[in-house]
Amino acid sequence: MTYSHPERTPATALQKINLGQHRLVLLSDQSIELMCDEHVSSDVEQVFNLDSYEAYRLMICLQEMFKEARGD
Numbered sequence: 001m002t003y004s005h006p007e008r009t010p011a012t013a014l015q016k017i018n019l020g021q022h023r024l025v026l027l028s029d030q031s032i033e034l035m036c037d038e039h040v041s042s043d044v045e046q047v048f049n050l051d052s053y054e055a056y057r058l059m060i061c062l063q064e065m066f067k068e069a070r071g072d
């Protein structure tokens with residue numbers, strides 16, 4: 001599947017992670033999209049898009065949160 005953003009060249013999905021009612025899609029341009037699952041009935045598909053810088057900051061934040069939770 002190819003994802004297209006008006007301000008960028010099309011990106012392809014490298015990995016899809018099922019989060020339950022949402023899917024986290026890692027794209028080839030190093031961005032991330034969080035979408036409502038296709039199986040959840042919704043009139044409008046909601047998409048939350050992070051560019052590569054926002055995706056990086058999110059991953060660093062999550063990594064730090066997991067370290068704190070484990071007591072590292």
